[in-house]
Amino acid sequence: xxxxxxxxxxxxxxxxxxxxxxxxxxxxxxxxxxxxxxxxxxxxxxxxxxxxxxxxxxxxxxxxxxxxxxxxxxxxxxxxxxxxxxxxxxxxxxxxxxxxxxxxxxxxxxxxxxxxxxxxxxxxxxxxxxxxxxxxxxxxxxxxxxxxxxxxxxxxxxxxxxxxxxxxxxxxxxxxxxxxxxx
Amino acid sequence: xxxxxxxxxxxxxxxxxxxxxxxxxxxxxxxxxxxxxxxxxxxxxxxxxxxxxxxxxxxxxxxxxxxxxxxxxxxxxxxxxxxxxxxxxxxxxxxxxxxxxxxxxxxxxxxxxxxxxxxxxxxxxxxxxxxxxxxxxxxxxxxxxxxxxxxxxxxxxxxxxxxxxxxxxxxxxxxxxxxxxxx
DNA sequence: ACCTGAACACCGTTCAAGT
DNA sequence: ACCTGAACACCGTTCAAGT
Numbered sequence: 001x002x003x004x005x006x007x008x009x010x011x012x013x014x015x016x017x018x019x020x021x022x023x024x025x026x027x028x029x030x031x032x033x034x035x036x037x038x039x040x041x042x043x044x045x046x047x048x049x050x051x052x053x054x055x056x057x058x059x060x061x062x063x064x065x066x067x068x069x070x071x072x073x074x075x076x077x078x079x080x081x082x083x084x085x086x087x088x089x090x091x092x093x094x095x096x097x098x099x100x101x102x103x104x105x106x107x108x109x110x111x112x113x114x115x116x117x118x119x120x121x122x123x124x125x126x127x128x129x130x131x132x133x134x135x136x137x138x139x140x141x142x143x144x145x146x147x148x149x150x151x152x153x154x155x156x157x158x159x160x161x162x163x164x165x166x167x168x169x170x171x172x173x174x175x176x177x178x179x180x181x182x183x
Numbered sequence: 184x185x186x187x188x189x190x191x192x193x194x195x196x197x198x199x200x201x202x203x204x205x206x207x208x209x210x211x212x213x214x215x216x217x218x219x220x221x222x223x224x225x226x227x228x229x230x231x232x233x234x235x236x237x238x239x240x241x242x243x244x245x246x247x248x249x250x251x252x253x254x255x256x257x258x259x260x261x262x263x264x265x266x267x268x269x270x271x272x273x274x275x276x277x278x279x280x281x282x283x284x285x286x287x288x289x290x291x292x293x294x295x296x297x298x299x300x301x302x303x304x305x306x307x308x309x310x311x312x313x314x315x316x317x318x319x320x321x322x323x324x325x326x327x328x329x330x331x332x333x334x335x336x337x338x339x340x341x342x343x344x345x346x347x348x349x350x351x352x353x354x355x356x357x358x359x360x361x362x363x364x365x366x
Numbered sequence: 367a368c369c370t371g372a373a374c375a376c377c378g379t380t381c382a383a384g385t
Numbered sequence: 386a387c388c389t390g391a392a393c394a395c396c397g398t399t400c401a402a403g404t
Contacts, residue, residue, distance in 0.1 A: 003368080026397060036370050038399075043368095047397065088271050091316070095323030126357035130309070133274070133316025140278030174309035177361055186387080209378060219389050221380075226387095230378065370403075377396055384389075 003035060005043045013054050020084040020143075024051070048092075055093035058083065059101035069109040073131055073175050076102045077168075080135050085143050087136030094132060103128045115181055127178050134174065138167045186218060188226045196237050203267040203326075207234070231275070238276035241266065242284035252292040256314055256358050259285045260351075263318055268326050270319030277315060286311045298364055310361050317357065321350045 011032055015024045026047055030037040044050045058079065065075050080086060094100045103124055110120035141163065194215055198207045209230055213220040227233045241262065248258050263269060277283045286307055293303035324346060 025395085027395080036372095037397080038371085039369050041398070088274070091271070091274075091319045092323050095320055095327055122353060122356050123360075125353045126313070126360065129316035129320055129353070129357065130313040131316070132320065133312040133314070136274045136319075137278055137312055137315065140275050144278055170305060170308045170312070173305050174312065174361070177306075177309065178357070208376085210376080219391095220378080221390085222388050224379070368404085370401105372400095372402105374399080375397095378394095380393080381391095382389105383391105385387085 003033065003039060003043060007033070008040060008043055009050065009053050009057065012050055013057065016054060016083060016086065021086055021089055051089055052093050052096055055086075055089055056100065058086075062101040062105065065105070068113060069106055069127075069179050070175055072102055072105060072109060073127065073179075074172075076131060077135060077171060081138065085139050087132065087139045091132050091136060094128060098125075098128075100128075102131070110179075113181065123178060127175070130174050130178060131171075134167070134171050138164075138171075141167075186216065186222060186226060190216070191223060191226055192233065192236050192240065195233055196240065199237060199269065200266060204269055204272055234272055235276050235279050238269075238272055239283065241269075245284040245288065248288070251296060252289055252310075252362050253358055255285055255288060255292060256310065256362075257355075259314060260318060260354060264321065268322050270315065270322045274315050274319060277311060281308075281311075283311075285314070293362075296364065306361060310358070313357050313361060314354075317350075317354050321347075321354075324350075 008029065012024055012029055015029065015032065026040055027037045030040055033040075059076075061079060062072065062076060065072050067075070080090065090100070094103065106124040106127065107117075107120045110123060111117060115123065145163070191212065195207055195212055198212065198215065209223055210220050213223055216223075223233075242259075244262060245255065245259060248255055250258070263273065273283070277286065289307040289310065290300075290303045293306060294300060298306065328346070
């Protein structure tokens with residue numbers, strides 16, 4: 001009872017953060033909310049639409065980010081990386097609408113930095129594709145290396161330094177190459 | 184009867200080409216082969232492993248490609264794009280091993296073109312992430328725009344020109360930016 | 367208006383038992 | 386060695402019927 005769109009998306013989001021995308025099912029969500037699975041469909045048209053909404057919400061903090069294009073994209077990675085296996089979801093959400101938060105803001109930042117409008121638009125598309133591919137790759141690798149660590153990272157601090165650092169270096173390298181203003 | 188690893192992967196691949204990744208399930212595969220679902224697991228350890236093998240096979244034609252890095256990556260897109268919604272699969276296959284056919288060959292091509300070894304290695308990682316992100320985005324968009332066209336494209340020729348051309352332009356643009364040798 | 371119960375048409379994987 | 390039958394533990398979605 002007391003079900004609502006807002007409650008559903010909030011619960012979906014917390015499931016996503018705690019257990020990863022693979023554990024976000026409509027039935028699991030319904031169980032969490034103590035409700036029959038069908039009840040969700042009174043408030044939400046489909047799972048895909050629900051996840052698109054959640055993806056949007058997760059990325060909204062970027063809208064208040066004030067740095068330049070590079071800083072924006074670094075913040076994007078930081079925001080998304082902790083959400084295990086959410087990369088595929090973002091790929092889908094971006095395909096659904098290309099104005100997903102970082103993409104929405106990039107062109108103006110580039111124009112501010114002196115880019116021509118057309119170049120800024122194309123570069124945004126390129127950078128987004130790279131960033132989504134990079135994050136998805138990185139998350140998939142993390143998921144496949146330590147397969148079922150389940151819940152808490154009880155390993156204290158500084159857990160998976162080597163690959164994460166390598167991945168960060170590659171990410172930064174790609175961004176720098178793409179965000180250098182062409183002559 | 185007469186089941187084998189080779190027959191299974193071949194059938195999986197033909198299902199993938201005909202109906203897309205969403206229609207490749209172990210049960211569907213078993214039905215196609217006139218066999219109980221469990222029988223597949225005598226030859227294959229898991230669905231994930233099966234799909235990784237299929238992804239590898241699809242990309243092996245690239246190994247005999249003789250062009251430079253840019254031509255190699257253009258061929259990659261051509262090869263993969265007709266297989267609807269296979270982008271996510273490739274992202275996973277690449278995460279499982281980073282020597283997936285185009286990645287395997289890129290470093291030497293770059294070195295041949297005068298790149299330093301270290302730069303070539305990093306650039307390969309960057310280009311792969313971009314290409315995988317780009318293809319996945321493009322396929323997701325195609326899948327979401329005309330949702331259930333099902334089987335044959337009965338629309339004759341020259342079907343979806345506008346977005347496909349835009350996507351190709353962005354892909355090329357990104358590659359050119361990444362494959363220019365830095366000073 | 368909002369929700370339940372029950373169904374429909376599926377999944378991946380395991381495993382005793384058969385041949 | 387290779388496969389079947391049957392089960393386990395799930396899916397997303399729909400929809401009559403209840404309140």
